[in-house]
Amino acid sequence: MDAVEKANAERQKRWVKDRKVGEGTYAVVYQGREASTGRKVAIKKIKVGQFKDGLDMSAIREVKYLRELHHQNIIELLDVFSSKTNLNLVLEFLDSDLEMIIQDRSLVFLPADIKAWMAMTLRGLEFCHRNFMLHRDLKPNNLLIASDGQLKIADFGLARDFADPGHKMTCQVITRWYRPPELLFGCRYYSSAVDIWSVGCIFAELMLRTPYLPGESDMDQLKTIFRALGTPTEEDWPGHTKLPDYVPVGQFPRTPLRDLFTAASGDTLNLLSRFLVYEPRKRISVRDALNHAYFFALPHPSHPSKLPKPATQTSRPLEELDGNVEMAGAGPGVKANAPNKLKRKLTSPDGTELRPLARRLDFTQLAKHS
Amino acid sequence: MAADSAANVVDAQVNSSIGKISLYEGSTQYKSWRYSPEQLERIRISLNVAAVAAIRNTFEADEPGSSSNVLFLGAGEEQLLVKLYITKIPQLCGHFRFPEEVEATAISYLKRFYLKNTVMDWHPKNVMLTTLFLATKTTNNPISLESYTSNIPKTSSSDVLDLEFLVSQSLNFELAVWHAHRALWGIWLDLQSLPDVTEDLRPQDIYDIAIKHVRASRFTDAELIYTPSQIALASLALASPLLAQRWADSKAPPGSIQPLSETMEPTLGAIKYIITQMGHPPDVEAVREVDRRLKLCKNPEKVPGSKAYLARQAEEQRRAEEKRHKKAEDVRRAITESNPFGNELNDDEKATQLAELDDDD
Incomplete structure (x- = not known):
């Protein structure tokens, strides 16, 4: 065996797959462990053989960035190895995500808890931006929670380096509800401000316990945003009517955030409003956000170990494992997840949760064997 | 190889006290791909010596005495050949109008690949095509395989994709390069x-x-x-x-x-x-001579159709077969050997679970 193959085989032996915990067209995820220590890990097996263009872009992005980024609030890629025509990513095992926590109606969030999650999200994101990297898919279900309460940014399948000035990027990124208006208007030159908008939506969702701007379609998304925050004027956002996909979607008045976020402090609302500024250049940077008065005011953020977490520790259900890149055309063609995949299972009128049946079955099976 | 003690210390620092080191020092380029000139020399010589020994063995297994008058390539000659193909990358990139990032990244990959592999196993002509295609993807300038191969004469998609895994493995899946x-x-x-x-x-x-x-x-x-x-x-x-x-x-x-x-x-x-x-392309005549000799000393295991190649393939197939058998056996045993009074459903589930276990490790 060649030296390179031998090294790969040795790596492979370090990890044991225990059971399958999710499957998509693009990847299968196993729960596993490190053979020598028993440390729990998640092994994401990406089926490469089926791609006609070889290793696919989301796998490449994920490997490329996670290999470089080591930070407490970013999921750790422990190892990479190949088996047959599959690529295996060994990731640290994280048992829940912020979406599960937000939806768990039995949990009560204190303002200090929200502050802690926001601080951890922003620290992880600050590290991405400091490394000249856009995440481009921030949403509660990509913010994973470790058993010690630490929040970790995951899913780097849409990440990319900052582009040089004048270099076009695709606007088909970020799950719709968290997508900023400049992308909805087809802007091809954008910045780290796109991730900041998503953070703003997540911040609002943590307070509301339901998605803040749940648009039904791309067009409806703009309407939903403007209904909540008012239609931007030329003064609010100079030049936005000149963006490629600009369409007028109606005039809505700006309603004060206070009307919806009745219990929030002044600092909280100030920071939220700075995340959700229309003009991308005026939107707060991640560093300034971390230095915002909100984080210095009382209450102090909760210690991660004291944060609410789901009562039963079950494995995170896997949903969006599908590849999201099209190779057609000359440039990088990336399409965001299909709209129906973005539909969040909302709570039923009486407040109890409607979980899809498949998911529930999955859980019972896992519980029996764990 | 560059994972000397200093690199390990840095590694530990990255994980413990984040933000205390420069971004560059946190990169895989800094940790895995920095060498002293002496280290480079040592790596290339030991790689070459090991490759020659292995190929000599293969020759001898095929026909005893057949390796005695083969003139194997030396480390310097290997490098000369690699260098020629490094200089081909800018030409190809010009043809495709790829950005400089693609060109530079493909060249880095090619150099890194030959710090883990020998040209006597893998000819740089093919590896170069693979590193360039991989670089278009890792630098976010992807083009379809079809438009890539159709613009390079006498190139099929398997010429590009067959080595993609080997190249990624050799790069240790460390794909980000600072230029x-x-x-x-x-x-x-x-x-x-x-x-x-x-x-x-x-x-x-x-x-x-x-x-x-x-x-x-x-x-x-x-x-x-x-x-x-x-x-x-x-x-x-x-x-x-x-x-x-x-x-x-x-x-x-x-x-x-x-x-x-x-x-x-x-x-x-x-x-x-x-x-x-x-910093200039190598003398083409000298490289041509190296390439001529390479035809005689390349690893027969990597030449499709050769006796050694077929032997190796048969061995690999036998091993895969063995593994499949073992797995089928495990599934069967799970069904038959379980408690006869146990609940049937449960056994079925166990069998399904085993079947679902990954079969490629």
């Missing part, structure tokens, strides 16, 4: 904001000359020994010693005794030497 041309651009922008560098001191043609030196450095080992910014500064120094000095001195930490340009001089001198002495 000197970016550093040079950064220095050039910096110069525009230095008060003592007036516009007439920095005409565009200085940048153009400097970038040519950066491109020449890609034909050398410079990037495996020095940081991108060191190479960029040396390239600038070749174009304009004055600008390089002004820039370096502006970056001196406060309170330093010596101007930074002086501290840097030995390093810059070494890089300038490498660029001017080695």
Whole structure:
């Protein structure tokens, strides 16, 4: 065996797959462990053989960035190895995500808890931006929670380096509800401000316990945003009517955030409003956000170990494992997840949760064997 | 290989105290792909010696005595061949109009690949096509395989994809590369904001000359020994010693005794030497001779259709077959050997579970 193959085989032996915990067209995820220590890990097996263009872009992005980024609030890629025509990513095992926590109606969030999650999200994101990297898919279900309460940014399948000035990027990124208006208007030159908008939506969702701007379609998304925050004027956002996909979607008045976020402090609302500024250049940077008065005011953020977490520790259900890149055309063609995949299972009128049946079955099976 | 103790210490630091080290020091390039000239030499020689021994064995197994008059390639000759194919990458990139990032990344991949592999196993002609295609994807400039291969004469998609896994493995899946041309651009922008560098001191043609030196450095080992910014500064120094000095001195930490340009001089001198002495394509005649000999000494296990190749394939198939059998056996045993009084459903589930277990480890 060649030296390179031998090294790969040795790596492979370090990890044991225990059971399958999710499957998509693009990847299968196993729960596993490190053979020598028993440390729990998640092994994401990406089926490469089926791609006609070889290793696919989301796998490449994920490997490329996670290999470089080591930070407490970013999921750790422990190892990479190949088996047959599959690529295996060994990731640290994280048992829940912020979406599960937000939806768990039995949990009560204190303002200090929200502050802690926001601080951890922003620290992880600050590290991405400091490394000249856009995440481009921030949403509660990509913010994973470790058993010690630490929040970790995951899913780097849409990440990319900052582009040089004048270099076009695709606007088909970020799950719709968290997508900023400049992308909805087809802007091809954008910045780290796109991730900041998503953070703003997540911040609002943590307070509301339901998605803040749940648009039904791309067009409806703009309407939903403007209904909540008012239609931007030329003064609010100079030049936005000149963006490629600009369409007028109606005039809505700006309603004060206070009307919806009745219990929030002044600092909280100030920071939220700075995340959700229309003009991308005026939107707060991640560093300034971390230095915002909100984080210095009382209450102090909760210690991660004291944060609410789901009562039963079950494995995170896997949903969006599908590849999201099209190779057609000359440039990088990336399409965001299909709209129906973005539909969040909302709570039923009486407040109890409607979980899809498949998911529930999955859980019972896992519980029996764990 | 570069995972010496120093690199390990850095690794530990990254994980424990984040933010205390520079971004560059957190990169895989810094941790895994930096060598001293002596280390490079050692790696290449030991790789070559091991490859020759292995191929000699294969020859002998096929026909005893057959390896005695084969003239195997030496480490230097291997490198010469690799260098020729490094110089082909800019030509191809020009043809495709790929951005410089793609070109530089493909070249880095090719160099890194041959720090883990020998040309006697894998011909750089093929590896070059694979590294370039991989680089289009890792730098976010993907094109379809079809438009890639249809624009390169006599190339099929398997010529590109067959080695993609081997290349990624050899790169240790470390795909991000920092380049000197970016550093040079950064220095050039910096110069525009230095008060003592007036516009007439920095005409565009200085940048153009400097970038040519950066491109020449890609034909050398410079990037495996020095940081991108060191190479960029040396390239600038070749174009304009004055600008390089002004820039370096502006970056001196406060309170330093010596101007930074002086501290840097030995390093810059070494890089300038490498660029001017080695930064050009190799002599084609010499390479042609190496390539001619390579036809006689390449590893028969890697030549489709050869006896050794078929033998190796048969062995691999036998092993895979064995594994499949073992797995089927495990599933069967799970069904039959379970408690006869146990609940049937449960057994079925167990069997399904086993079947679902990954079969490729």
